[in-house]
Amino acid sequence: MLRICYLLLSLGCLLLGAAPTPRVTERNLQQHFDQYGVRGSFLLYETATGRFTAYQEKRCRQGFLPASTFKIPNTLIGLQTGALPDTATICRWDGVQRYFPQWNQDMPYARALRVSCVPCYQQLARKVGVPAYQQWLRKLRYPGIVVTPGTLDTFWLDGNSRISQFEQVDFLRRLQAETLPLAVRHQRAVKQLLILQKTPAYTLYGKTGWRFHSATNPDNGWFVGWVERADGRTAIFALNVEPQRGPKADERFLAGRRALTEAILREMQWL
Template sequence: MAPYLRPMRWILVWLPALWLVLGGAGLQRPAVVERDFTAQFARHGVRGSFLLFDAPAGQYVAYNPRRCRQRFLPASTFKIPNTLIGLQTGALPDTAEICRWDGVTRSFPQWNQDMTYARALRVSCVPCYQQLARRVGVARYRQWLPRLGYPGMVITPATLDTFWLDGRSRISQFEQVDFLRRLQAETLPVEVRHQRAVKQLLLLKKTPGYALYGKSGWRFRSARNPDNGWLVGWVEHPDGRRAFFALNVEPLPGPLNDDRFLASRRAVTEAILQELGWL
């Protein structure tokens, strides 16, 4: 055979196999089962969408699936990859590192004090994570976010300490769930000890029947945008069964009660998880 034909022969031999692999991957995508959870949302004065990946069944359960594919600012749910990147790059030595209060009094009293980064994640202390962002820097975010498979973030020097709160960064509920599945399985390209440290900080509740992990987020309203809230995480049972979820909500039209809106994220999520038999 002429030398110039050998590459073509290799392509012809492997192309069918490659097609089967890619085609098979497409055919094996998890099904999306639609459910109506309107009542749970309305009961708490919000509207939005809910996505759950039922790992034992290998399928998604979705309320408002089209919206589940819509992208929103991640707000404080970004503290999950932010902490991982900080730990992996050494910008954050460990989660016991103290974040020093800058002396600026803010509307959330729990932020107005020195605290560890473990506590900063749990109370969603934005100023502490802005300090961390400045340590990490633009270049390392641009390097590590693609490695983590955390898409949609737009980072510039001017937006280094706000890009997850405002601007053009966006992520969908499907993308959030995909990221959490890899974190829970400890398959992210980050040292396992860092993944375990972050997972431990996400534990919201543990009972004999289940453990609930999660991180909330709140994109504050502005002249152009309404409030937008997240709760992302997973629930696992003692027998190893797991389900991963992402909730995104906005308040219904009318007077806004911030306390009710904040509470709605977990209330709606737990109501749906109970209905689906996970809590």
């Protein structure tokens, strides 16, 4: 009898001590998506209150290929493992002409992140290697990424890797706070590269991603990051979108990832 009472008491203590379920408020942001001819979802997390605001919460929990948003953890892992000595390290162009002219040149990795140079990060991936990715993705709690020898330089662009907006926000929240299990200097170096706009009122950090259209998948786009306000408030966000009509992207889709997010952030009085 005493044993049963003890077990019940222990269970009660565990329940009382359990972390509360995060509060999620749904908000209708459809007009912004319609403006850019896309469908998708948006998630915002306020660090001071722990509250989430979501448009299409169910979709925010759905996994998508991370595409070039993976350049954030990829750079961190490269720096931590020594595969990337620093962000000034030059990536040498292999001489192959590619669709995006800004990729067809030598460049430091600081620029490679900003212009989303896939070939540069494929070079880096081959230096990092499968075991290091598997080890550090687990340590970073960056879930859903499948790395194999056969997909070493494509796993974030194609295949079975998936990450949700909630998972993106959780990872970025810890990067913004510099609490990832990495050298703080590496976290600060990457954060510096993510600055997109700095004003007296706020600083906007972010990274786009684009999973290109294929025979089996539509275009899929990301914009993830955070806003640090001068008054000390911070919000982490993640947008994921697809073309509203047809599987292929147009100029509105490409420009819309950031523009749409900024319109939402202005409506929510973060910008």
